[in-house]
Amino acid sequence: MSQPSLVVGNVNWFKYASPQSFYPLAGAMIPWFAWAAAALCAAGLYVGFFVAPTDHQQGESYRIIFIHVPAAWMSMFLYLVMAFWAGVGLVFNTRLSHMMASALAPTGALFTFLALWTGSLWGKPTWGTWWVWDARLTSELILLFLYFGFMALKAAIDDPRRADRAGAVLALVGVVNIPIIYYSVEWWNTLHQGASVSLTRAPTMAATMLTGMLLMALAAWMYSIAASLHRVRSVILERERGADWLRAL
Amino acid sequence: MLEAIDLECVRGERTLFSGLNFALRGGELMRVAGANGSGKTSLLRIVCGLLFPEQGSVRWRGENVRTLREEYGKELVYVGHSNAVKDDLTAAENVTVSCTLSGMEPDRDRVHEALHGIGLAGCEGLPARALSQGQRRRVALARLLLCGHAPLWVLDEPFAALDAQAIERVQALISAHVARGAAVVYTSHQEARLPATHTINLAGAASDR
Amino acid sequence: MLTALRCVIRRDLLLAMRRRSDVATALLFFVIVVSLFPLGVGPEPNLLREIAPGVIWVAALLASMLSLSRLFAADFADGTLEQMILSATPLGAIVAAKVVAHWLVSGLPLVLIAPVLALQFDLAQPLLPVLTVSLLLGTPVLSLIGAIGAALTLGVRGSGVLLSLLVLPLYVPVLIMGAGAVEAAAVGLDNAGHLLLLAAFLVGAAAFAPWAISAALRISME
């Protein structure tokens, strides 16, 4: 891969966009995001359970969307962010971006699993079956495999630098493939089932339902930031054990 | 021509060397010495652009070797620790493949000539698995006879497993190549009889971080 | 450059010919997996006819996985891969040549033997060419994508299982379009879309994969 490109006066400045300066910064940011997540989650649950009306078609079971939809959004979004950091790390050879990518993966996998679990629990009362080979559920399942693949590859390689870069290539290959997978599955699904079922909500969604969903999505977002910042701090501690600044910590 | 700037190499948690600088011009020979595990092979792999140094860079005619890629490959002959010899191919086939990868198109006669020159006459058609360790090393080194045009040779323990006669032969090849104005980098823990213009001793540089 | 590519292909084919048993094993695996399905689901002809494309495609996926781990492993172990990276020919081109050779040895035999296996499932005669074409377009994509995984897992412990975990999810679109083309033809639908998409996958993979494979190989060599 190419060398880091921002080299001025024989100093690689990217090296100093460094774990060392990021570690305390992340530590200072975590409480803010964590509290924001808690507050937004409380507000979202309140709106979702006590303000939003009963759905006239699905009854109360629709209240699962307040976690299902945010989880599904986060699962895809986190994969994109992870691939972004992996790509940055590959191009500029910055350790911190690789660490960010590995810190995001478990949280992304968690949300992917939650999207599947809640989707299935929602599907049972709605469609009468735990699982449909709907395009979204199926792509979500494959997304989960991609997350697992990324983590398994990184875990299997001993040399952290090689693990970072190999993981990055895999994440980028995955990100190219996700839309292809999604549209293939969707096409396949419409051919086989005539698009009889779809996870998309009826267009007439009460404003309060939407509010609750957005609040929960924001909460999930804040939570993801807090959790991955926390994890990246652990990764820094594990990786940079030999560094002088950590010994002084 | 070949220039290393402030190289640092870390394997696992150990710093093998750091702050390593050298510059090699055409017609110069550099020997890298050091104990086992001192980073000789790693240094050579960094020089070739196979390994990414923790810090610093290697430049060939002023350009970073990591960006030159196949342009560098056209000017470089690297004989690594492993022989890159396939058991299932004959000696001649092995030499043909390795030369083609270096950008040459050797014909049958020249390949046979080279195998003769390195002392493998009569082994051309034998599958490499029938050859001894030293003979396989010679198959790998036969390329030096065919790719004499390359201005840089990087040889990792070229004398390993060779008998005295073959060592002399390879030493003569190296000297002749340097005399032609090429640059050669090699490692060896045997005391060398080659007049090296540069010597890097890695033993002193190795330290735990 | 063309000489070098021809040389690499020739070399890999030569090596495969001198190790014929490896090639035969993957092919035999394909045949056995396909033959197990009727034993598992019962000999009901209508059912077999219906599942035939899917079964053959899934078995082709698994069989192509089997040979992938060998793609770079031997060259990695004996140092030839270093020479390829340091070659005067761009690594992407060498890698593409290796994938071509790999497909000729492991993909093409599957394509050729698949119609015979389809007859076991009593697949209608007009569908056999469709199956062959879909495999002909699809199996090179499998080799290209799989080579990325093989390059990433070089020298990694437990690489065989890891390779399947990495690569199989990425095979999904090819499986859907490949099996879909035959199924669509079976029910009298137009399947040009499926085959065109498979061709598009092939073009896309041929353009993108060599880049990713060579990046992965450089990383694995460190």
Next chain:
Amino acid sequence: MSWASWSDFFAMGGYAVYVWGSYAVTAGLILAEVIMLGIRKRAAKARLAAGRGAGMP
């Protein structure tokens, strides 16, 4: 407000299993992740301290 009583709320119009099943698993897994984050951090710090104690040069 669509709930007449708490028991009405917990019954979720007959969908209690599905709704609370979703929310419980979500809460449980997020809690588990938070706990695991804490464990990992503590382990990393302990390893760091051990390395320092052993007098890493």
